[in-house]
Amino acid sequence: MRIVSGMRPTGKLHLGHYFGVLKNWIDLQENNRCFFFIADWHALTNKYKETESLKENIKEMIIDWLSVGLDPEKNVLFIQSQVKQHSELALLFSMITPKSWLELNPSYKDLKFNLYYQYLRDFFLGKNVKVLQTPPIKKVDEALEEATGKQKNKIYDEYLRELFFRAFYNKRGIDFKGLKENLMKLGLSKKIVEEAIKNLETGDIGKDIDTLGFLSYPVLQAADILIYKADAVPIGEDQLPHLELTREIARRFNNLYGKTFPEPKHILTEEAKLLGIDGRKMSKSYNNAIYLSDNSKEVEQKVLMMKTDPNRIKRTDKGNPDVCIVFSYHKLFTDKNTVENINVECRKAGIGCVECKKLLADSINKFLEPIREKREEVKKDIEKYINVFKEGCKTASIEAEKTMEEVRDNMKLWKF
Template sequence: MKVLSGMRPTGKLHLGHYFGVIKNWVELQEKHETFYMIADWHALTTAYKNTEQIKENIEQVMIDWIALGLDPNKSTLFIQSEVKEELELFLIFSMITPKSWLEWNPTYKDMKLNLLRISDLELSFKGGLRDLVKEFLAKVPYKIVDFEAFEEVILDTLSDSFIRAVFEGLLEPEILNRLNVSKRDFYDTDTYGFLGYPVLQAVDILIYKAEAVPVGEDQLPHIELSREIARRFNQLYGEVFPEPKALLTETPRLLGTDGRKMSKSYNNAIFFADGKEEVRQKVMKFFTDPQKLRKGDPGRPHICPVFFYHRLFTNSEKTQQIEVDCMSGTLGCVDCKKIMFESLESFLEPIREKRLEVEKSIKDIKEVFMEGSQRARQIARQTLEEVKEKMKL
């Protein structure tokens, strides 16, 4: 089975990337024909103002991918922007993709609301309008086939209008002051590229005729959109594209040092490029059970991020003992972190050594990705020729 996935180059990879994505990719390359792409054009979606780091970030991703086990002899590893045919198919797909498909994509809206930190504002507007919308729909002089769906469409439309009005200064300015966002922030994310990036994602998948894409549940709408675009093209012009399926992957939600999801933007991540002492310092700062203030206090390991790491990196017998000792209060948080650090370091050390070795051969690694890009481009070129033939272009 042909499998494709990709990653935006945002810099050095951390533990969350490995357990969320890379570990699964390494396993897939043993069983399938796999294509893994550094999606540098997608990086422009939100980083178009700060492009100076993209080249360096691509190199860091290359290094981490190889160090973490992606094998160019088993997978096609390539860079999105080296396959110029993607842009031509992106233009074609843009012409046949209804705008409503993009606007109704829940991931698009969620990303925008999260970037602007206005999710709560949208929920507030919806909550205040729901009763009024129900009253309005009760008076509509037509039969409503799906009342709840129609209600959500109206609520979405109205809340979008209210949010736009806030940023246009049509409502009290105190709202923006509380949110600490501006009109510029709103329009910086209101671009054609941000709206249309799922079409480019569809190109990423379909131009290589991938049959499956490994994703988490939150990415399912993107795969469905790719299937819709494939169906629409095939119906309009003739069969070219297979409809890709989602390979749902269950991945642990790796916690960062502050107890939130591990993320570079939260400054709570442990990177594979971190040195041993740097990792030690980060581990010793880890958030723990807030009710366990000192040794002797009984702990709650099931809510403690440090214990979560024990379950990943410490052997099961020792982990069971740590759980008992934590709950009884005989194990303090400082000692618990020291044990966790040793377990984590036993996992990180060989990867760190491999990473340093790979980093010394960066010229060779770049060549590997260029060769992979050429293989990918050859496939893309053949697909584009089929597309043009079907469209009589």
């Protein structure tokens, strides 16, 4: 099968990336023709102001990819911006893609929603607004009666989110009028609501993604995939709507100009099993990640900071590995017998958390050791490995050009 997938170069990669994406690619490379690309144009869609780190991030990604075992002999590894045909196809696709397909794209809406929601929440909290004095929904009313302090805030938070969500998704674009009405139902004063909405309508919130590039990035994504006539794309469940858009664009193109593109299927990848050391999703912005490039000391320190079973306070307390992040890591990194042993001993306080964490740090370091060795090798000879990607770009360009010739012919475009 032909497989296409890319990754945005936004910084060094962590274990979450490894188990969420790279491990899957490494499996796929054995029996498929894979095109894996560093999506540097996509990194610009919302980070267009931060180009000074882009080249470094690309280099870092080259090192990360090669050190985990992506094999340039088995795959075409390349950098998106060096295969200009992607942009030509994206431009042609943009001619046939209705604007509404993009405006209704869930990730575009979700991102806007989160930015706006965050703003409103901070605005009301900043104004010290007491809300939900007259909650219109019975359930919320009852919940509030029983709630105290922080719980009240949480209910308010969820309720605001729910109302905002409804207003936001009622119509195409952002329904400021509906939002205002819903906020008023919260018992907020008209003056404050009007001020908040005015700020949203006229302020800078979300302006960074109010660009043509951000709105149309699914079109570029469709070009990235279809230009290699991919049979399948490995994606997480949240990416399914994007791939559907790619399929719709392929269908529309085929209907207009004759059969040119296949409709790629998805290969559903499992959700990354790894949480960050604080129990939230592993992410650079939460500062809770273990990086592929971390040395053994850094790994040890991070593992010692990991959250454990919150009910196990003293060494003599019996623990529950099922709710412990450390244990979830053990299941991935540690040998079966040791995992079984921890599972039994933790429950009868036979092992302490510090000892358990030391075992885990050893396991992670054992896993990372060959990756570190390969990193050193790649870093020492980085120019050679950059050239590997340059060769990949040439191979990708040849493939992409073949498709583009067909596209231009089928569209009956000018040819000398």
